[in-house]
Amino acid sequence: MSWLFFSIATALLWGTAELFYKKGALPNEKYSHLKICVWVGVVMGAHAIFTLLTQDINYNPINLLIYLPVSLLYIISMAFSYFGMRFLEESISDPIENTSGAVCSLLCVIFLKESLSPLSVISIIIIVIGVLGVGFLENSGETQRKKNLGKKLAIIAFCMPFVYALLDAFGSFVDIFYLDDFASTPLVGVTEETIEDVANTSYELTFALFGLILFLFMKSKKVKFGPVPQHKDKILAAVFETAGQFTYVYALSGNGAIAAPIISSVCIVSLLLSRIFLKEKLSWKTYAFIAVVIIGILLLAVSEEL
Secondary structure (H helix, E strand, C coil), X not given: CHHHHXXXXXXXXXXXXXXXXXXXXXXXXXXXXXXXXXXXXXXHHHHHHHHHHHCCCXXXXXXXXXXXXXXXXXHHHHHXXXXXXXXXXXXXXXXXXXXXXXXXXXXXXXXXXXXXXXXXXXXXXXXXHHHHHHHHHHCCCCCCHHHHHCHHHHHHHHXXXXXXXXXXHHHHHHHHHHHCCHXXXXXXXXXXXXXXXXXXXXXXXXXXXXXXXHHHHHHHCCCCCCCHHHHHHHHHHHHHHHHHHHHHHHHCCCXXXXXXXXXXXXXXXHHHHHHHHCCCCCCHHHHHHHHHHHHHHHHHHHHHHX
């Protein structure tokens, strides 16, 4: 039953990471989202180096370039997410971002001619209803966002979770070509046992390089980075993100049909933590539509494993 422990741990770790991402994405700090990327790059880079030093995965550096399309889709999606967190409640952004699974399913249907089960179709319809409901409330005077941020920034902020969901879905879709069929993977020097570790290490090393580029960019702009203690929330977010990524692999090694919906409940964990620690308060109508989105996500996770 270790997979059950790792499934719950993954949901808790990623849900906690979302809490600290939100705390670190300061609305009045212009480059806070880029600084988060830097710290995620630092932690992921450290984990990648640890993996290379302690595990015999026979890593070929050329895989860094081969896996680059997937890595960039994931990394850029996260950068957009961090930007949106500066202005949008985590209770809203996280459920919308987690609709990426539904988008990926649709991409598989459109481009790979895969079929959807009736439960998957129902799940996607439920998700769409929930997202449309949240969107309607956001643009019908139910919030003060436009008044506080201005119409343009309010619209951009609300679009960020959707941009994340789309890019993350494309990342997952492209990932299929790298990891789904071991015999045809373009990755070099991998075995059936090491293919996921090689892909993950490539992703983490790319994030580390991406973080370094952003750090140098901010230095060129004379941006004050500040002492490390000032970034504790950003660092904790990066640590919880990386730890959740580690437990995720072991979670899926057992009963995937149960593990998937447990991991997908990260939305619920994030919502509860945001309500408790960030004191986020939304209208009951918004919470109702968010609940609809989460139900759809959980049903989709179940349907994909049946």
